[in-house]
Amino acid sequence: MDYVQITPEQHGLMLQRIGATSIDDLFTTLPQDVRLNRSLDIPAALSELEIQKTLSELAGANYTADRAACFMGAGAYDHFIPSVVDDIAGKGQFLTAYTPYQAEASQGSLQAFFEFQTQIARLSGMDAANASLYEGANAAAEAVYMALNVTGKRRVLMASTIHPHTRAVIATATADLPIDLVELPAVNGVTDVDALRDALDEDTAAAMIASPNVFGLIEDWAGLFAAAHEKTGTLAIAVFHPIACGLLKRPGECEADIAVGEGQPLGIPLQYGGPYLGLFAARDKLLRKMPGRLIGATTDAEGRRSFCLTLQTREQHIRGAKATSNICTNQGLLAIRATTYLSTMGPTGLRGVAERCYHKAHYAAQRISALDSYQPAHPDQPFFNEFVIDCPVSAGRIVEAGRDAGLLPGVPLDRLGIGGENQLLIAVTEKRTRAEIDELVDLLKEVAS
Amino acid sequence: MNDSPNVNPYEQLKSRGDHPAEPLIFEKHNPGAQAIDLPPLDVDEAPLPGERCGEAPELPELGQLDVVRHYNHLARRNFSVDDNFYPLGSCTMKYNPRINEAAAAMSGFVNAHPLQTDADVQGLLRILYELRLDLAEIAGLDEVSLQPCAGAHGEWTSLKVIRAYFNDPRGGNAPQRRKVLAPDTAHGTNFASCTMCGAGLELIGSKDGLVDLDDLRAKCDDETAALMITNPNTAGLFDGQIVEIAGILHEAGALLYLDGANMNAILGKARPGDFGVDIMHYNTHKTFSTPHGCGGPGAGPIACRDFLAPYLPVPQVKRSDAGDIEFVLDWNRPKSIGKVRSFFGQIGVLLRAWCYIRACGPDGLRRVSETAVLNANYLAACLADRFEMPYFDAAAGRYCAHEFIAIPRALLDRGVTLIDIAKRMIDYGVHPPTMHWPVRDCLMVEPTESESLDTLDRFVAVMRRIAEEAEEDTGRMHAAPHHADVARVDEVAAARSPVIVWRP
Incomplete structure (x- = not known):
């Protein structure tokens, strides 16, 4: 099914109107020697019924969080998604529209994005937010570009406790630019404020700290950002977890200048890593240097409140090489998921989710630490929804054993290229029950014996 | 909206078109309302990390029905491929088959964690x-x-x-x-x-x-x-x-x-x-x-x-x-x-x-391109007498690919702008084409292979009608859109003093 509605019978009439004799005539500018004179060598067409059947089988061949209690995190979390979110994001009017260039024909999505920007600004405690970027790691890379651009300085300090994927994307992004990326060492899993002070110099554009960090630990944003601000002009970049903002101090409360994060926990399914949602917020003074789409409130010619894309002169389609970024689109539908999620959860729901993550993760950590031969990797450090455990066997073996027990026990740290073979990163969301946590504890106990 | 007696029943007069203006979700805040519940906490509470804790973010509170209505109302105020012809050049706004959505929503796909083992x-x-x-x-x-x-x-x-x-x-x-x-x-x-x-x-x-x-x-x-x-x-x-x-x-x-x-x-x-x-x-x-x-x-x-x-x-x-x-x-x-x-x-x-x-297969993909090119040439041919087409001349055998550039020269000469034309198209339920790109004063039209001959013919009729209207009454063109959800939006004011978050 090619979904074409023009029938072969209509070809003649259309070609006659054009004044051509065959469809092939219309391709005369394709030189003969580059034409493909055979069929593409791809599988033959399948009917919808066959596609459904094939995909059901392939989906069924995956062992995933719908069949196992998922304790995996490390940047992607198995959170509860209210049914309202799927329903709204499935609406054809949102699904099949494009970037709202024509304001008068797009007030719906424009208003939804304006509300999204407001919600993300409030969630992060910042003044302003954009209409989203590709995903969290790219949002962080954009924050680095922006900091370099705004300050004209050339050094960026990056906590070594930031997710290694994020650091890797920043490294790729800046590889061809004449700048220095400096990694800040950690002590007992959190960034060392003295090391940050030592690394600061006049040429430091920004210091970037994630909290919770890749180990799940809560960093001292307020202290670290205060230290970063001791040098005039240096910007503080917070990498935040949107659910943690329901419970912990937000980037804005800790004097961050730019706040970026992965929006996946806001009603976006795991779907093997994407599409996700890049969150980007900043202080008002940086507004005109922000990357990505921005929606502004204005009025129409008759005085009604209305919305439109704004400050487009920052963007590639107007400004070309001088644009703040090459980004052409946001992650529209995912921003709609996130805004619907936040509207559905409300402040009470969001806090409820954050508290459940926190308490259940602490219950799990306390029970696991009580087992012989399992120790928390970062004792006495405050954490949010995730923690590292030193195991008596390889973390990979525990993951393997989990499959038989109907569990996804966590992420082996060495799968992220950090930590030792025996270190397991365990995440606990509001979806996990006490019984499931107890099953995980039993599994760990069994594997150790 | 709540039933408070303070609500002005004439509020909707500020709306135009068939789809009333929708208040911001923050303005629909109904303190204490809840749209969702969570299971009770089934473990002991752990002590919170005192000084690291913050205040709850100021998000609006609504009941579930009002959340759903809010987004339904917004959805109605949007053009989309599902509802409208959307010939936005260079963007290929083709039909989005629903099997794709059903497939991507299968639980064995949406619930896969990205760090699972390859075997999983x-x-x-x-x-x-x-x-x-x-x-x-x-x-x-x-x-x-x-x-x-x-x-x-x-x-x-x-x-x-x-x-x-x-x-x-x-x-x-x-x-x-x-x-x-x-x-x-x-x-x-x-x-x-x-x-x-x-x-x-x-x-x-x-x-x-x-x-x-x-x-x-x-x-x-x-x-x-x-x-x-x-x-x-x-x-x-x-x-x-x-x-x-x-x-x-x-x-x-x-x-x-x-x-x-x-x-x-x-x-x-x-x-x-x-x-x-x-x-x-x-x-x-x-x-x-x-x-x-x-x-x-x-x-x-x-x-x-x-x-x-x-x-x-x-x-x-x-x-x-x-x-x-x-x-x-x-x-x-x-x-x-x-x-x-x-x-x-x-x-x-x-x-x-x-x-x-998979749905198209090799023959289907070829038909997709052939039809996309056929549709574009058909539209160009039907409009060539009214619009300047620098790169299309069917009589000389110069055809376009899947999209074409049309310059409404006669209209521009009468003082009608490209924006006027675009906004008037919205009145007719057609999403405007890409404008001023890749050359000044042009509309770039890409019909895609998805559209029926009826839709293409209707588009031709709309464009010809707009060309006639411009000859009859340029003022009416300048004031377009007349039937959209809002009148022409003041983008200049939006950029001059940007308001990108709502502050009460």
């Missing part, structure tokens, strides 16, 4: 692997990376790959090649991507909408890394000189990069690899029917020749050489440019693209 997700990896092969075949190239998040991201990733190749002493071994060429009709993203990769961009002139070969020869030297070209180009023409263009580049030791934005015109008809392209990106949301979602998510897979493959981002999905699992992610690629995003790619989008390619 063999079904998914098979799809990704097959898609990789399909996209390589459609491109006529050797290798594909599925990772880039969108077209512009694919472009940026490709430039990184090109740079890594030239920087490699065992690769291109020409680190001085830092200059990128592009025709003066290039996408804005091309320029910005170059800047972000630390590359300089030099423009090549055009002749009759095609690349000026003399200018290309003059500017292509031993500092040139690549030419970024869109073909069919942004003027809606297939540049038949493409083999010669590739020859000029290759002779100079440089590469040919294709912006695949317009692949919808040549599926199964010609393959970029066969006309000299070394590396390219796709836009799955244009060519392979993945929904545009109000501006994302897209996906921008890239395809390249073998000699560039070692530099593609990690990881790469491949068939396993040994062991008991068939498909694996390969992280061991020492020459790779590294990671370009967290995790593997826009999986939900790629799944939809796989569905579409």
